[in-house]
Amino acid sequence: MLNSLWCRRLAGLLLLWVAAFARADLSVDIVGGGANRYPLAVPAFAGEAAGDALTGIVRGDLALTGMVDLKPVPAGAIAADAAQLNAPVWRTLGAYAVLAGRMSTGAGGLTRVDYQLVQLAPRKVLAEGGYEVPPAALADAGHRIADAVYRALFGEPSFFLSRIAYVLKEGRGSYALQVSDVDGRNARTVLRSKEPIISPAWSPDGGRLAYVSFETGKPVVWVQDLGSGQRRVLANYRGSNSAPAWRPDGQALAVVLTTSGNSQIYLVGAGGGAPQRLTRSGAIDTEPDFSPDGSRIAFVSDRSGGPQVYVMPATGGEPQRISWQGSYNVSPRFSPDGKQLTYMRREGGRFRVVVHDLASNDARVVSDEVYGESPSFAPNGRMVLFASDAGARSVLWASSPDGTSKVRLGTVSGEVQDPAWGPARP
Known part of the structure; x- marks a missing residue:
C-alpha cells in the first residue's frame, strides 16, 4: 500500500503530468490581488519602436507580483522624463507614480535606455538610471x-532577474530541459533526450543544474554547467x-538512492565521491530540500503510513513530522528565509x-x-510558482504565500513538468 502510493507519484512524473509553458512570451492575467496594490502608470518610452516591447516587459514583470495596480494609459501617451510629466493628468488616471523613459541610439550600435520613476504628490524622483545594451x-x-522600480516602491529585491528551469515535452519521445527568464x-x-528528464535543481550560484535523466535506461543524476554546457554523472549507483x-554552499547535494532497497537520502560531494547515508528507515524517504542556512x-x-513532510538535521538524525492535514503531502521546498515550506x-x-x-504551524492552501x-x-x-492543469487549458500559476494575490501565466504552446525557480542573477 505504501509503495503503491509512492509509485503512483513517480508514475505521474514519468507520464509528465504537465502544464503548458511557452517558449515565447507569457501573457499575464491577474485573477486575484492584494488589497493595497500600488497605483502606477507605465506609458511607452519616448523613442520606443513598436517592436521593442520594452515597456511591455516592465509592465509584465510588475503585474506578476500582484503588488502593483497598473493603470490604463491613453493611446499614444509618452513620458520621457520628470520634466515632461503633467502630474494632474496622470493623477486623474488614479496613478500615484509614473515610470518615464527614453530610448535612443548609443555608441557602436547600442541602444540607450534611460528611466525615471516619479512620484506625483509630493513630486519626487524615486529611482532613475540608464543602460546601454545591444538590441538583443x-x-x-x-x-x-x-x-529598480520594485526596489524603490517596496524596499526589497524583486524576482525579475531570476530564471526558471523546466522540462518541455516536444512531441512523442522527445524531451528538452530548458531555462528561461521568469516571464518565459x-x-x-540545456539538454535534449528521447527519454524522460525530471527534477531539475538549481545550484546556489545559478551556474549549474542537477537533474535526473533516463537516457541510459534507468534514472541517473547528472550535473551540467550552464555556461560551458559540459555535464557529468553525479550518481549512477545500483x-x-x-x-x-x-x-x-554548493559543495554537496542530497540525492535519493535505492542501493539499500527502499529509497533513502544520501549526501554526495558536488565533485563526486562516496555517498554518505543520511536516513536509515524501512520506509521510502525521498524529495530532500536543504534549508537556506544548510542546517536542516x-x-x-511514508514511515507514518502515507507520504508526509518531515524535517531533520542536515547531518541526519531524528526527523520531525511537519504535515498533519491530509494523507498525502509531497514535494517540500523551503522559503528563502527558511521560515516556511511549500508542498x-x-x-x-x-x-x-x-x-x-x-x-505557527499554520498550513494555508494557496491553489x-x-x-x-x-x-x-x-x-x-x-x-510561489507551480504548474497546474486547469481543465482543458494547462497553465503556470504564481501565488503569494498567503494566497491573497495570484497571477495566471497564460501560455502559447508546449508541455512542461517540474518548473523550478532559480536564484536571481547579479
Missing part, C-alpha cells in the same frame, strides 16, 4: 528597470538515483499547493486548481 539585450534591460523570454535548451538537491533538510517519507497536498482527488508556516505540482518559492519569497 533589451529584455534584460526591461527586467532590470522593473527591478530568452528560453534556451537501482534508482533521483531527487537531487543542492546544499546552500525537508523531505517526504503539494492531495485533497478529495485534487492536488493543492500548501504554504506552511513553521513557527484552487484541480491539479498543482512542483511548487517553489521566488528568490525574494514573495511568490
Whole structure:
C-alpha cells in the first residue's frame, strides 16, 4: 500500500503530468490581488519602436507580483522624463507614480535606455538610471528597470532577474530541459533526450543544474554547467538515483538512492565521491530540500503510513513530522528565509499547493486548481510558482504565500513538468 502510493507519484512524473509553458512570451492575467496594490502608470518610452516591447516587459514583470495596480494609459501617451510629466493628468488616471523613459541610439550600435520613476504628490524622483545594451539585450534591460522600480516602491529585491528551469515535452519521445527568464523570454535548451528528464535543481550560484535523466535506461543524476554546457554523472549507483538537491554552499547535494532497497537520502560531494547515508528507515524517504542556512533538510517519507513532510538535521538524525492535514503531502521546498515550506497536498482527488508556516504551524492552501505540482518559492519569497492543469487549458500559476494575490501565466504552446525557480542573477 505504501509503495503503491509512492509509485503512483513517480508514475505521474514519468507520464509528465504537465502544464503548458511557452517558449515565447507569457501573457499575464491577474485573477486575484492584494488589497493595497500600488497605483502606477507605465506609458511607452519616448523613442520606443513598436517592436521593442520594452515597456511591455516592465509592465509584465510588475503585474506578476500582484503588488502593483497598473493603470490604463491613453493611446499614444509618452513620458520621457520628470520634466515632461503633467502630474494632474496622470493623477486623474488614479496613478500615484509614473515610470518615464527614453530610448535612443548609443555608441557602436547600442541602444540607450534611460528611466525615471516619479512620484506625483509630493513630486519626487524615486529611482532613475540608464543602460546601454545591444538590441538583443533589451529584455534584460526591461527586467532590470522593473527591478529598480520594485526596489524603490517596496524596499526589497524583486524576482525579475531570476530564471526558471523546466522540462518541455516536444512531441512523442522527445524531451528538452530548458531555462528561461521568469516571464518565459530568452528560453534556451540545456539538454535534449528521447527519454524522460525530471527534477531539475538549481545550484546556489545559478551556474549549474542537477537533474535526473533516463537516457541510459534507468534514472541517473547528472550535473551540467550552464555556461560551458559540459555535464557529468553525479550518481549512477545500483537501482534508482533521483531527487537531487543542492546544499546552500554548493559543495554537496542530497540525492535519493535505492542501493539499500527502499529509497533513502544520501549526501554526495558536488565533485563526486562516496555517498554518505543520511536516513536509515524501512520506509521510502525521498524529495530532500536543504534549508537556506544548510542546517536542516525537508523531505517526504511514508514511515507514518502515507507520504508526509518531515524535517531533520542536515547531518541526519531524528526527523520531525511537519504535515498533519491530509494523507498525502509531497514535494517540500523551503522559503528563502527558511521560515516556511511549500508542498503539494492531495485533497478529495485534487492536488493543492500548501504554504506552511513553521513557527505557527499554520498550513494555508494557496491553489484552487484541480491539479498543482512542483511548487517553489521566488528568490525574494514573495511568490510561489507551480504548474497546474486547469481543465482543458494547462497553465503556470504564481501565488503569494498567503494566497491573497495570484497571477495566471497564460501560455502559447508546449508541455512542461517540474518548473523550478532559480536564484536571481547579479
